[in-house]
Amino acid sequence: MSSALIDGKAIGKKIREEIKVDVDRLIERGCRPGLAVVLVGEDQASRTYVRNKEKSSTAVGMKSELIELPISVSQKDLLKTVERLNEDPTIHGILVQLPLPAHIDENKVIRSISPRKDVDGFHPENVGKMIIGQSSYVSCTPAGILELLKHSGTEISGKHAVIVGRSNIVGKPMGQLLLQKDATVTYCHSKTENLEDFTRQADILIVAIGHAKYITSEHIKEGATVIDVGMNRDENGKLCGDVDFDSVKEKAGAITPVPGGVGPMTVTMLLKNTLTSAQLSCSSYI
């Protein structure tokens, strides 16, 4: 059996076209959504992601502000930058690109972002609201995965979802979101013994472990939907996921590629959250 490809690039493009329509509508009414991205240091991958966010936000008509700070920036100055953006009425979404250098307290920076402008959905207030099912900004990668599941026609209610990885920005929120959609959720991580015993039970398998091609067909239940969040380089320097795509695609029912699966959805959901923030903040004079 060969699986259906879940094309995040195409799904993301379609959603961004819808976002653009809503952005144009807001602009006509005198409110242009604004996204500020703060980049600290010279990390090449972060620079690429940030450039992509800038390009995608301007492509849908948003204002985009990139603030580049040197790797030596003090925590105080970084917090001052966030504070300025919190106060700026033309900015509806603020994102500090992660990871940050070791001398900066990441949690403190995340907490300094106004929850109303936290379009990354990382602020504890938004995370807490998400967990208890209240409306909030949801972390972009898990939100994008929900869209991929919807567009691929994957049923969630009553199904067994297995999440491999327990990061604050992907694994943990992903499990909570699937739980709210009535999945039975199992979390696995680096200390899980006999990982295959769990992954083989998964109707929906979500992998975010940062280990190139770790998940093979041995880990998969026939017909499962497999979502690969990994972003690694293989032995030839080629971009690859945490899932061994070539072997798993023969057994899965549906699968995301890397690149072109989850990644484009992360940026799309960021734009969606920024649009929502602008709609909420501008609604008083619309």
Ligand SMILES: Nc1nc2c(c(=O)[nH]1)N[C@@H](CN(C=O)c1ccc(C(=O)N[C@@H](CCC(=O)O)C(=O)O)cc1)CN2
């Ligand atoms: N503040 C944040 N920092 C980080 C986040 C985040 O959501 N918020 N997530 C990751 C990185 N990331 C976004 O910032 C991200 C990574 C990858 C992609 C993507 O589109 N990948 C492409 C391939 C790109 C390539 O060719 O190198 C794909 O999968 O098709 C988007 C966003 C960590 N930091």
